[in-house]
Amino acid sequence: MSSEEHQLEGASVSATSSAAAEEHDTIVADDSGIPETWTELQFSWSGKLFSLKVADSDRHVSIVFDLKATLYSMTDVPPERQKILGLVKGKLPPEEARISDLRFSGKKFTLVGTPEGHEIKDPSQMGNLPDLINDLDVELTDAALEAYKRDRRNARKIREATEKLNVNIIFPLRSGKRLLVLDIDYTILDTKPLTTGSLPPAECARPKLHEFLEAVYPHYDICIWSQTSWIWLETKLVELQMIGSNKNYQISFVLDKTAMFKVFTVRDGKPWDHSVKALQIIWNRFPQFDASNTIHIDDLSRNFALNPGSGLKISAFKDAHTPAAMADRELEKLARYLVHITGVPDFRALRHNDWKKTLRQLPPP
Known part of the structure; x- marks a missing residue:
């Protein structure tokens, strides 16, 4: 039945x-x-x-x-x-x-919630866990970006992905807000100890995670987009208390690897393919957002291949619980930058590659 x-x-x-x-x-x-x-x-x-x-x-x-x-x-x-x-x-x-x-x-x-029988038990036996090895990035040269833009296949893949997109709105989108698209693995948490169970979820999170989200939430609706399966993503967001808790922020919606597709480029003179997060898929579904009011935070710039102007690469967060990791303040700095740029009418006028330079020019908090 x-x-x-x-x-x-x-x-x-x-x-x-x-x-x-x-x-x-x-x-x-x-x-x-x-x-x-x-x-x-x-x-x-x-x-x-x-x-x-x-x-x-x-x-x-x-x-x-x-x-x-x-x-x-x-x-x-x-x-x-x-x-x-x-x-x-x-x-x-x-x-x-x-x-x-x-x-x-x-x-x-x-x-x-995760149904019975789908619990994450032995990471070595799970095929849908985050990629712990392939963290090689690709340099987004002007030539490569132009090739991505001209590739008719990429445009077709965006249309196909838009048609198949199944968005589960967790918290309603708010009028007049910008959009923050946020990666999870190695961006806001160290994935390796999470998958192996060597550290509790809270200790895998990047320092100041909740403070970061609370600081930007008045200005941005938040989308989590991860290159993992929905079961993995849902479970970890709950365990990290990013969903279903009483924090002063809400996650509006979540996208997983099913909303991504592969593009093709050349690395070291050889053909190379990788998956991308094409923001146009979100913009097609939610026309109130576009390149003028969306920013995408990720530790891999290759995920920005089809929308490089909207991407901000953050340093990868690894080796959680070491003194160096516990002293990390990347999210604290990023929150200041994201709040600062809300005064800019059109994000296309910004160069997010220079975000730390911009911070240094701001008055002390």
Whole structure:
């Protein structure tokens, strides 16, 4: 039985497909003859849309408990791993809460959580983990950039990727904000100890990570784009408390490796291919963003190949927990730069390669 076909019998939450929900009367009488009304909710999880109903009149059974149980039946995500975002204002009430305790902020919400059987256990056996070896970068020469621009295949790949793009909006985009596209592996965390389990997630994060995101969030909507699988990315964002926590920032949406494609160039006189993060894919989907108000932060400049003017290369963060890594203040400096450039009407007038030079010319904070 599929998740869309599944219904909980005798419970206060039922799962249905959108079509089935339209066929059902929203007023149902139980054995006592007292009518019940139901509210239809939709939620997205792992890029898929689901529908379910909650009983408005329930006063006896824990709605939060039943909701989590239904989500478990539909997605295999255990209740203890579930992060429910956007259903109510503030933090979701405890499982003892009744329906009367909930104040829905909307009829749609996002579920974040990894299903049973998909946990990251032995990194050596996982084919979708970040690339720990191939960190070779490619020099973006003027000739190479011009070749990328002329390549009709690249334009076609952007169109194809736009058509296939499945964006899960975690937090609504805000009017008038710039867009920050942020890499994760070796940009804001040291991936190696994370995959091997040699350090807890919080100790793998680059120093001042949350302070950085809180500083830029008033000015930028934040997109995380990683060259990894969604399961890996989702799990680590939760463990790093970047999603589902009470920080003073929100991640608007996340893109994984499925939104990337390969381009071809020459390295040391030999053909060489690598994947890229083409910002035009985002701009096609969200036309309020373009090269004038988007900046992409990554430790690999090769990811900027199709939009070099919007890219800012940051030094790679490795060897977490060593004295040198703990003294790293790259994100602290980057936050100052990102806030500073919000005074520039059009980012195309900037040279992000000179960002540290620009910082040195600013007055002390």
